[in-house]
Amino acid sequence: MTKWLTKDQQANWRAWIMASTLLDATLSRELQESHGLTITDYEILVRLSETKERQVRMSELADKTLLSRSRLSHQIDRMERAGLVERTVCEDDRRGQLCVLTDKGWKALVAAAPDHVAAVRTHFVDILSEAEYNALGNALKKVADHLDSL
Numbered sequence: 001m002t003k004w005l006t007k008d009q010q011a012n013w014r015a016w017i018m019a020s021t022l023l024d025a026t027l028s029r030e031l032q033e034s035h036g037l038t039i040t041d042y043e044i045l046v047r048l049s050e051t052k053e054r055q056v057r058m059s060e061l062a063d064k065t066l067l068s069r070s071r072l073s074h075q076i077d078r079m080e081r082a083g084l085v086e087r088t089v090c091e092d093d094r095r096g097q098l099c100v101l102t103d104k105g106w107k108a109l110v111a112a113a114p115d116h117v118a119a120v121r122t123h124f125v126d127i128l129s130e131a132e133y134n135a136l137g138n139a140l141k142k143v144a145d146h147l148d149s150l
Contacts, residue, residue, distance in 0.1 A: 023123055023124060024039060026119070026123055027116070027119055027120065028040075030115070030116075030119050031112060031115075031116060031119075034112070034115050035108065035111060035112040035115065037108060037112055040067070040075055041075075041079060041084065042112060042116060043065055044061065044065060044076075044079065044085070044099070045084065045085075045101065045105055045106075045109040046109065047061060047064050047065060048061075048085065048099065048100070048101035049101060049106065049109055053100075054101040054106070055088070055100040055101065056098065056099055057090060057096050057097070057098055057099075058072065058073070058076070058087070058096070058097045058098070058099055059096070061099050076099055079105070082104075083102055083104040083105070084104060084105035084108055085099050085100060085101060085102060085105050086100050086102055087099060087100070088100055
């Protein structure tokens with residue numbers, strides 16, 4: 001038998017769906033308008049910038065960005081055409097490919113980062129009290145850990 005959500009649980013669930021969808025759309029729109037980047041472009045540039053050589057195996061990048069390999073491949077194709085990244089053959093395993101952050105991609109990330117961080121603060125961090133922000137972070141980590149274990 002299905003255990004239905006209570007009225008309050010339903011309201012909180014719908015608030016989460018609305019907030020997460022609107023936040024993603026707002027951050028992506030602002031990055032697109034200001035820097036010509038989508039939120040996915042930005043996430044990929046960040047992930048690449050955090051590595052020692054500014055490069056990651058495509059399979060690892062798909063896992064880190066939670067994108068299917070097919071979707072990541074299309075995304076990288078577009079970013080490669082824009083000169084933000086390039087693909088190279090992995091020297092350790094000639095079958096694998098690396099995604100490499102280009103100088104143009106690095107400059108785009110450096111230019112976009114201050115505006116993106118300000119937007120994250122404006123639309124998310126600063127509208128919550130420290131206690132609310134910490135509670136939300138703890139709750140979301142719990143959900144993410146659960147889903148990641150499936």
